[in-house]
Amino acid sequence: MPRPILATIHVDSMKQNLALAKAKSPGARAWGVLKANGYGHGLERAMRGFADADGLALIEFDNAIKLRELGWKKPILLLEGFFGPADLHTMAGYDLQAAVHCNEQLEWLEAAAPQLAERRIRFDLHLKMNTGMNRLGFTPDAFAAAHARLSAIACVGSITLMTHFANADDIDHPLLPIGEQIRRFEQGAAGLPGLRSLSNSAGVLLHQDLKSDWVRPGIMLYGGSPGGGTADAFGLQPTMTLTSEIIGVQDIAAGEAVGYGSRFQAEGPMRVGVVACGYADGYPRVAPAGTPVLVDGVRTRLVGRVSMDMLTVDLTDLPQARLGSKVTLWGQGLPIDEVAISAGTIGYELMCALATRVPVVEG
Numbered sequence: 528m529p530r531p532i533l534a535t536i537h538v539d540s541m542k543q544n545l546a547l548a549k550a551k552s553p554g555a556r557a558w559g560v561l562k563a564n565g566y567g568h569g570l571e572r573a574m575r576g577f578a579d580a581d582g583l584a585l586i587e588f589d590n591a592i593k594l595r596e597l598g599w600k601k602p603i604l605l606l607e608g609f610f611g612p613a614d615l616h617t618m619a620g621y622d623l624q625a626a627v628h629c630n631e632q633l634e635w636l637e638a639a640a641p642q643l644a645e646r647r648i649r650f651d652l653h654l655k656m657n658t659g660m661n662r663l664g665f666t667p668d669a670f671a672a673a674h675a676r677l678s679a680i681a682c683v684g685s686i687t688l689m690t691h692f693a694n695a696d697d698i699d700h701p702l703l704p705i706g707e708q709i710r711r712f713e714q715g716a717a718g719l720p721g722l723r724s725l726s727n728s729a730g731v732l733l734h735q736d737l738k739s740d741w742v743r744p745g746i747m748l749y750g751g752s753p754g755g756g757t758a759d760a761f762g763l764q765p766t767m768t769l770t771s772e773i774i775g776v777q778d779i780a781a782g783e784a785v786g787y788g789s790r791f792q793a794e795g796p797m798r799v800g801v802v803a804c805g806y807a808d809g810y811p812r813v814a815p816a817g818t819p820v821l822v823d824g825v826r827t828r829l830v831g832r833v834s835m836d837m838l839t840v841d842l843t844d845l846p847q848a849r850l851g852s853k854v855t856l857w858g859q860g861l862p863i864d865e866v867a868i869s870a871g872t873i874g875y876e877l878m879c880a881l882a883t884r885v886p887v888v889e890g
């Protein structure tokens with residue numbers, strides 16, 4: 528019998544979450560963002576889940592190629608752009624679009640242009656503006672010049688104007704509210720032709736007034752919240768359920784401790800369940816005692832330190848629980864956001880960290 532841990536991926540829920548993203552972005556086209564192996568769900572599964580998307584967006588060249596090999600015919604966008612001149616040939620070979628965010632990329636394009644134009648290659652590119660995130664992109668002041676330079680390159684087809692929000696989940700951010708990023712974008716893009724690509728999940732969910740020709744939802748398609756509460760509040764459905772079983776039970780006396788470091792001490796007599804799931808499966812080691820866990824569908828709490836292959840839960844009020852009882856770590860019945868918040872992280876990180884040793888099924 529295999530170790531009882533299992534991740535169940537709900538492809539139908541991905542479809543429904545995408546439909547919700549589209550419904551919240553009337554008139555806009557939607558990229559289904561599936562970087563990091565579809566946020567840990569598996570590239571091919573995410574491709575099927577987002578079959579209705581207008582395009583797929585990711586970071587990794589190898590996975591972009593895989594999407595073509597799997598038969599994806601619609602656009603593919605490399606959100607982090609290309610990393611060297613040789614990538615342009617891969618983009619040409621597999622019909623990949625990419626973000627352009629720095630002068631070096633313009634130079635590579637200019638150098639390759641004569642050869643690529645001769646082969647009738649035309650790249651659809653996404654010129655990225657840095658509107659305050661200070662990660663990738665041209666400043667608003669440098670944007671028009673970058674646009675002019677890009678437009679003049681023979682192997683360039685369409686140019687979409689793109690930026691990324693730092694705080695779309697926090698409207699009143701004291702330092703950089705979304706309104707300020709939009710103002711900078713409008714200023715830098717004023718008078719320039721091209722479609723606009725703005726919103727991530729937070730933009731789609733919280734700023735429906737925003738005019739974006741393309742939206743780029745990621746986390747919401749996986750039933751995760753982009754920040755703050757839990758995604759079910761938006762009508763999103765979980766797409767990854769991580770389950771395991773109780774593989775051991777200990778009855779301990781008051782004052783006895785549980786796990787490494789003996790960090791958790793029982794206040795009274797206690798029944799402790801041992802679950803076959805640890806940080807080597809992707810469960811966050813930093814999750815503190817009190818983090819919610821479901822046993823046989825009933826909510827209880829993590830106790831003691833998470834170890835590599837096991838974690839421990841409080842079964843004191845669950846007398847019916849025993850060896851083989853089903854445990855849900857997150858997913859259907861327990862929003863991943865709740866576990867993430869308790870562990871001081873975000874649902875994104877938990878999904879992406881699902882370990883390869885965890886068997887995956889669809890359901």
Ligand SMILES: *Cc1c(COP(=O)(O)O)cnc(C)c1O
Binds near residue numbers: 727743746753
């Ligand atoms: C990852 C990513 C997204 C999706 O963000 P979510 O918060 O997951 O919706 C959108 N745009 C860019 C450029 C990204 O890198």
